[in-house]
Amino acid sequence: MVNTESQQRTLPQVVAATARSLPERVAISDGPVSLTYAELDAARLQAARAFLAVGLGHGERIAIWAPNMWQWIVAAMGAQSIGGVLVPLNTRLKGAEAGFILRRSGARWLFTVGEFLGMRYPAMLSGEDLPDLQGTVLFEGDAGDDTAWTDFLARGDSVPLAEVEARENQLRPDDTLDILFTSGTTGQPKGVVTSHGQNIRAFATWSATVGLTSEDNYLIINPFFHSFGYKAGWLAAAITGARILPVKQFDLDAVLGQIHRDRVSVIPGPPTIYQSLLSHPRRADYDLSSLRLAVTGAAPVPVSLIERMRSELGFKVVVTAYGLTESCGVISICRPEDSAERISHSSGRAMEGVEMQCVDADGVPVPAGTEGEIWCRGYNVMQCYLDNPEETARTITADGWLKTGDVGVMDEDGYVRITDRIKDMFIVGGFNCYPAEIENSLHSMPGVARAAVIGVPDERMGEVACAWIVPAPGAALDEAAVIAWARENMANYKVPRFVRFVEELPMNAGGKVLKNELRQRMAAERG
Structure with a gap:
């Protein structure tokens, strides 16, 4: 069952509730750093105090341009706890691409690292005009003229905790939680605005559907800048009390070792991840018996792969899902009891509380088994595109249907198969x-x-x-x-x-x- 109480909560309320119910449960394990949920809640509050110290206002934005790491989560939660809005940046962006998003969002603070996979993020922005940016904070690496993460946190020492609590109490479920930028057919990235309440409800529902629990050790391979790694990743874990294991850089041998060492039970990702695990020549050297739940998508999943994931890798539950950034990342999902054929040949049916239909060029629903554009309607549909009412009106109908731009076929049971893209994506x-x-x-x-x-x-x-x-x-x-x-x-x-x-x-x-x-x-x- 979905916890309906959580559906109308804000992020700080959810994290605090998990910390109260599971204070000693390990929340994050990232290399030598381990935080219980009580410690994560305390770290979130310290970061929130630091944001108050530098004057972050309600609705103002912070950007994070960094790989998966524990500081990413703490910074995001700290800002979101006082009404700040998260703007994640893809770690593969070049300076001009990142600069565009920083300007478009009006981000006040940028959190990043000195270098990752040969990319020197602060240096890449040296030629960019960023009039709204007050400062840059480095999670790790030599900060130079920028601010070190520990120094940023220390700024909060002078801020009373009561000020954080006052700002938390002002938060409402319909306040903006994040703005994720998605590229579009116009060629300019668009900012997708979504709220606290809709994201928490979406991933409380998602977690209940796939069966994520506080007993799970969740290896998050998908990047935090994407809704899969962020919302179906650490946010879902914080809602359920699962243990978060961030993967900074995918390395198959390291992943196998971590499954063995940390008793990993949940792995999300595209089918290639599971194919790589199956084909590893030394797979038998590792104990993979803890694996329980796989959530996949973004590419077709052969029936034979699903069967091998179950029989050889030991996954008890394998599900596929479908969603857009504009839908908080999720629209439809298979159910754990679905057959391998249904999981392979569909992207599931609408999740609880969401409607989905296939329509013709005039927006009229087509019969089951007939190709049409996929539309969805429900609490998961974005609030709007940032400062772009024209594009918002083109994408969301007057009665609330989100036009996905994807073509699919829905069967009699409501399961949808994606067949094409109206857009050229x-x-x-x-x-x-x-x-x-x-x-x-x-x-x-x-x-x-x-x-x-x-x-x-x-x-x-x-x-x-x-x-x-x-x-x-x-x-x-x-x-x-x-x-x-x-x-x-x-x-x-x-x-x-x-x-x-x-x-x-x-x-x-x-x-x-x-x-x-x-x-x-x-x-x-x-x-």
């Missing part, structure tokens, strides 16, 4: 890629007159970008040069893996690029 290794955004970047490259981007199949990544470019007159471009420029100017998963040069792009009478024709050309070329 494609998925690279679990990350959504929007051609318009990549095209906009390529148009700023010297020598590029026009660019069109499509997704093409890739055995390892699912899909990768292929750029079709019309060079400017006299420009001397080649594939290597375009790819090298793209690596310098956009996140790695967006970088085209293939570049084709043409004198002109195929277009219809209205001037729209015929991307189906480009896909056909690429398919013919690759055989």
Whole structure:
């Protein structure tokens, strides 16, 4: 059963309640750092005092640009406890991409690390104009001219706890919890605004559906900047009292060792993670008997993989789910009792309290078994796109239906199978890629007159970008040069893996690029 009391709570109320009921339960284990729920609650309050000390106002934003780590959670919870709004940044973004989101959100403080996987985040922002940013705090690494995390926390020592409590008491479930930026077909990232109450209800419901409990040790591989790692990750764990095990960087041997050592029971992620576990040559050297629950999605899941996850990896529950950033990250989900065939061939049915339908081009529901655009309605639908009423009105109907832009087929039992995308989005290794955004970047490259981007199949990544470019007159471009420029100017998963040069792009009478024709050309070329 879903705890209906939690559905109308704020984040600080939920974390405090878990700390009261499970004070000695380990909340986070991150390398040498271990925090019980009582200690996590105390750390949250100390961070909240620090935010008050630097003057963070109700509704003001903080950004976090860092890999999965315990400080990420404490900073987010501290700001959210006093009405601050979380803006996560993808760790793969380049400086210009991160700068756009920082400006668009008006973030007052940025929390980051000095370096991760060769990316030096503070240095990447050196040329960006960030008029609203008051300061940068480093979770780890040499802070230099910025503020060290421990020094930031120390600023809260002079703030009475009563001030935090007063701000917490002012919070309401419909206050904004976070703004997650999602790319769009217009080429500019849009900020998705969602509230405390709707996220807590969504992931109390999600947790009850999949069976996440305080007995679970939850290995969170999905990045915290994504709703899967954040909301279906540490937020769901905080609601249920599960133990959070953040994974900073995926390494198969390290993951196997951690399953063995920490008695990991829950692993989420795309199918490739489970395929990698199954194919590891030394899998038998590790005790994987603690594995219990797998939540997957973002790519088709073969029936044979589900059966092997159950028989060889020992998962008792395997479920798939579907959602958007605009739906707090979840719309539909399979149920633990569903068959391997149903889990493989669908993305589940609407979760409790949410409606889902497939409609035709006029918004009229289509019969079961007929393809249509997937719409959803319920408490999980975003409040709006940040400062973008026009796009909000295009996406949410007057009677509250969210147009997902995905095409699917729903069966008689309400289970939906995603069949296509109305938009041109494609998925690279679990990350959504929007051609318009990549095209906009390529148009700023010297020598590029026009660019069109499509997704093409890739055995390892699912899909990768292929750029079709019309060079400017006299420009001397080649594939290597375009790819090298793209690596310098956009996140790695967006970088085209293939570049084709043409004198002109195929277009219809209205001037729209015929991307189906480009896909056909690429398919013919690759055989």
